[in-house]
Amino acid sequence: MMLLSDTSTQWLEIPDAIGTQSWQQSQFISIPGNRWQAYLNQVCLQTMLPWLQEKSTIEPIVDSMDSLAFWEIVNGSAIVLGTTRLIVIPTEAMDRSEFRVPQEWIDIPSWAGDYYLAVEVDPDEQCLNIWGYTTHQMLKSEGNYDGSDRTYCLDGDRIIQDLTVFWVMQQLSGEPTQAVIEPLPALNSGQAELLLQQLGDRAIALPRLEIPFLQWGALLEQDRWLEQLCQLRQSRVNATSPANLSQWWQNVFEAGWQAIEDLWAPQPDLAFSFRQAESTQQQVRRVKQIQLGDQFPAVLLVMVLETEADERTRIWVQIHPQSGETYLPANLRLELLSMTDEVLQSVQAGDTSNYIQLRRFKSRLGTQFRLQVAIADTFTHEDFIV
Amino acid sequence: MKPRQRIIELFSTFIQLADDLFDRWVTDSLLQRSIERTLKQTAELDTAESSEHFWVLYWYRLWKTNPEYLATGHLSAYLQEVCYWVAQRVAIQLTSMQYKLSDCFQIAIASLPVVLKGYNPNQGASLKTYATVVFSNKLRDTLRQQGEANSRTDWGLLRKISQKQLVESLQAAGFSEVAIANHRLAWTCFKTFCAPSETPATRQLSAPDRAMWATITQLYNSQRLKQVPPIEAQATPDVLERWLKNCAKQVRAYLHPAITSLNLNKSESGSGEILDDLPADAEASGLADLIIREELQQRQTQQTQINAVLKAALEKLEPQVRTLLHLYYAQKLTQQQIAAQLEIKQYTVSRRLSSAKEKLLLALAKWSQETLHISLTSPAVRDMSLLLEEWLQEKLASEFSKDGSL
Numbered sequence: 001m002m003l004l005s006d007t008s009t010q011w012l013e014i015p016d017a018i019g020t021q022s023w024q025q026s027q028f029i030s031i032p033g034n035r036w037q038a039y040l041n042q043v044c045l046q047t048m049l050p051w052l053q054e055k056s057t058i059e060p061i062v063d064s065m066d067s068l069a070f071w072e073i074v075n076g077s078a079i080v081l082g083t084t085r086l087i088v089i090p091t092e093a094m095d096r097s098e099f100r101v102p103q104e105w106i107d108i109p110s111w112a113g114d115y116y117l118a119v120e121v122d123p124d125e126q127c128l129n130i131w132g133y134t135t136h137q138m139l140k141s142e143g144n145y146d147g148s149d150r151t152y153c154l155d156g157d158r159i160i161q162d163l164t165v166f167w168v169m170q171q172l173s174g175e176p177t178q179a180v181i182e183p184l185p186a187l188n189s190g191q192a193e194l195l196l197q198q199l200g201d202r203a204i205a206l207p208r209l210e211i212p213f214l215q216w217g218a219l220l221e222q223d224r225w226l227e228q229l230c231q232l233r234q235s236r237v238n239a240t241s242p243a244n245l246s247q248w249w250q251n252v253f254e255a256g257w258q259a260i261e262d263l264w265a266p267q268p269d270l271a272f273s274f275r276q277a278e279s280t281q282q283q284v285r286r287v288k289q290i291q292l293g294d295q296f297p298a299v300l301l302v303m304v305l306e307t308e309a310d311e312r313t314r315i316w317v318q319i320h321p322q323s324g325e326t327y328l329p330a331n332l333r334l335e336l337l338s339m340t341d342e343v344l345q346s347v348q349a350g351d352t353s354n355y356i357q358l359r360r361f362k363s364r365l366g367t368q369f370r371l372q373v374a375i376a377d378t379f380t381h382e383d384f385i386v
Numbered sequence: 387m388k389p390r391q392r393i394i395e396l397f398s399t400f401i402q403l404a405d406d407l408f409d410r411w412v413t414d415s416l417l418q419r420s421i422e423r424t425l426k427q428t429a430e431l432d433t434a435e436s437s438e439h440f441w442v443l444y445w446y447r448l449w450k451t452n453p454e455y456l457a458t459g460h461l462s463a464y465l466q467e468v469c470y471w472v473a474q475r476v477a478i479q480l481t482s483m484q485y486k487l488s489d490c491f492q493i494a495i496a497s498l499p500v501v502l503k504g505y506n507p508n509q510g511a512s513l514k515t516y517a518t519v520v521f522s523n524k525l526r527d528t529l530r531q532q533g534e535a536n537s538r539t540d541w542g543l544l545r546k547i548s549q550k551q552l553v554e555s556l557q558a559a560g561f562s563e564v565a566i567a568n569h570r571l572a573w574t575c576f577k578t579f580c581a582p583s584e585t586p587a588t589r590q591l592s593a594p595d596r597a598m599w600a601t602i603t604q605l606y607n608s609q610r611l612k613q614v615p616p617i618e619a620q621a622t623p624d625v626l627e628r629w630l631k632n633c634a635k636q637v638r639a640y641l642h643p644a645i646t647s648l649n650l651n652k653s654e655s656g657s658g659e660i661l662d663d664l665p666a667d668a669e670a671s672g673l674a675d676l677i678i679r680e681e682l683q684q685r686q687t688q689q690t691q692i693n694a695v696l697k698a699a700l701e702k703l704e705p706q707v708r709t710l711l712h713l714y715y716a717q718k719l720t721q722q723q724i725a726a727q728l729e730i731k732q733y734t735v736s737r738r739l740s741s742a743k744e745k746l747l748l749a750l751a752k753w754s755q756e757t758l759h760i761s762l763t764s765p766a767v768r769d770m771s772l773l774l775e776e777w778l779q780e781k782l783a784s785e786f787s788k789d790g791s792l
Contacts (some may be wrong), residue, residue: 025588032598035580092588093548094534096527100549121583124589135764146549147614149574152656153550157504161523165741165768175763205578205605209612 010163011053016045019126022068024298027256028234028291028380029072031205032191038071040121042294044090045077047128048119055167058082064111064301068294069230073207074220078113084170087113090121096131096156101139102207103150107181108217114177115166117279118159132159133166140179150213184218189326191215192225200232207233234293242368242383245305245313257286262325264302282306290321293378296329298322300372301382312364313386317371318357319349328353328376336361337370337381344369387470387763393441396458397421399468406487408470417463420456439685441514443678449502465517469495469748472521476529479720490525496643497524507681508515510688515776528641534589535641540634542578542591544573557639568617572629575605599623673730682767691757692750696777699749707742714739716783747774 022042029035041172044061052060063085064070064078071077076089087105099118105111113136120129134154143152160166169175187195195215207229208216220226243254264287284305291298304316319334321327328349334356336345347356363369363386372381387408390396395411398417403408442464449457473490480490501520505513535543544552552573556566579602580594594602602621610617621629700708713719713727721739725732750770754760 018588018745031578032581032583033578039586091548092545093551094531094546095548095551097554098548098550124587133764138764148570151551155550160764162768162771163648164743164747165764165771167740167744168751168767168771169762169764171748172762172767173749198775208610209609 009161012047012051014043014047014126014128015356018043022046023292024289025066025291026068027289029068030202034072034205038068038123040090040092041075041077042068043123044088044119044128048088052079052081056081056170065226065230067230069234072091072233073230075102077084077221078103078111084115084235085113087116089116090119094120098156099132099134099154100151100312103213104153104217106136106139106152108181108221109181109363110221112178112181120177130163133163134159135177137177137179150209157358183252184214184221187215192219196225196232199229202233218256221314242385245384245386246365248286248305253286256288256371258288260287262287263289290373290380292373292375292380295378296375297325299328299332299373303370308362312362314362316357316360318355319373320355326354328356331375332356333374335374336371337372339368387467394418394421395423396438396614397441397445399463401466403488414459414463417456417459421460430507430589437634439682440678443507443681446505446507447674447678448514461502465498468514468517469521472518476525485529493528494525496522497521506769509772510685511772511776515772517783519772531641535638538589539591540631541593542588543634543637544630545577545588545591552633558640559636567613569629569633571609571613571617572606572626573633575602575609575704576630578605579719581658599627602626692777693749693774693781695753696746696774699746703742703745707738710735710761711742711778712780715778747771
């Protein structure tokens, strides 16, 4: 009797390092579902690249924004394999009843691909299942357009689930894969600026559904506007309410502020600068992981508080590399800003800095200040109220 | 299992299980009368070997023109064995005691409409081969989905389904279109804010807290007017929570359909006269028979050619790869067993098998292009892949046993 053919679908394990790193790097995104989407995209892309290389013996080139800030906005990536453009669309869904592709990957001329791979990311089992593929043409002609989330959906039974076919097609000369794509009307920079201002608002959870697709597509098609949009959303998503330091004494901490030992194992030698010896005062020590975009490793922002006799709070601030790293990224800056954005203190890491710190400062109850961490053009900040 | 010999049996009897094993073939009398009548009208013999393929195509064509015909019943009877073997193979591999052979059989046979809808006799593979693939996939997917549904919280489950499955679940529960639109939007908003925050996993995802319900509600109320048609009513966090819990409930019900009686010969209860169900026009039917015979002849010729092409392609594979194919397709070992026997990793077995299949499929595709002038599109090559699978599973086994060289 016949066997179950189990050679045609492809399961790939997500390497631990890729999972852990993607998870950490995605933490800067504040909207949970978008953060999760960015995480899924990164593990999917990073796990698939070596597999594509192995199967095709061609170096796969990522041809879309390979950044978490991008995936916060749009699901999917483009990969060029020789002369073929692949669009990889991750999904969490375990059923194979449909393949849902965001309109951007179909109707923006420079984004559209030849082949579209449907990938289930299963984070619980730490694996991917590449469960089928289709072409631009089939999505456009046989798929249904769903206006409610601007996607093209193809029924699961119209997807080619046998990946043997995909790899054979890559060795045969070009089947027609793309349907005709209408060009999008161009935007002038004035229009683009207005749209960017509107969409950069962090309160907008789903910017891709905010303005008509023709405008949205035209905006994204220009790399510089897309990058600008990502940056706007990145810097603004951090603008949360200030951490309330007076509450810290009651053991009430804002999200992300952890005990030193939670983020650091083994315990770092903090004694060198946070010497308790000079006073017998009680201290509060907390650390938060700071992610600067996804181009740089995360760093740790360490705060130590003490109460002065005059009820002012004495504050130490340091930046350390995360556990396992020796040096901070060169030229990393830590700045203390007043609420009017005046720089009160600034310190910069050298090529081999193990940590950097601000001079201790004292603040009265109710004072607000901002700590800014920056490198090159990327920056993030944390606000505090004493 | 006692194989069915006669055409009448093949197309009118159903498997009866007892103690979760094959017990006997049960005749559906309506189907039996139908096939007896049809047999009289044609010159086909009632021996399974000579005309099985003729009758498959005959009922398939009839099904195509009118799916309400008895044709579905005949084809369902015909595919009983295939379904039984698929179910048995899967049931043996299951470690959990939760599923019996009869459950597996039920789940697989439920996808009969998918088999009939998707089958294309022109691509050359038999209905049995195609049904095997569909039944196997359906069974594999359903078991996995039911397992996931059982191990997930409502919230973890809601992240793990497609929109289509959500909508189908609500449709199956009799929701109105308006209600479905409301629930669907609620689900989208839920997914935007409720995601893992501690560890990257969703199975045990916990319920949104009050603040999160507030943001979900805010998004819902801002998005509802953008829907086509717009959703009129505002929602509150309580309403959305109730809706989403209900969504999870309906999805669970949809993934675990109540197992109906194994008695599949439902046509028994149908009141239709047999005469109504037969093609009225004897002349037209004669013409149809002729077409079927021509089709079968073409397929026969094609299969002989394909056999030659694939044998030649097989010769070009390395001996080591041929051994692997032999173990897998002729000896029917699992990948795990092969890995153990050859002392290689299962991953390697799987990789080498796929790569061997790719080479054979490429040879078949190139031949089809050059000889049959078929333009090689993905769907065309997918059909060839099915043919290849059929050849590997049926012909390859006998080839190996004939020359005994492996």
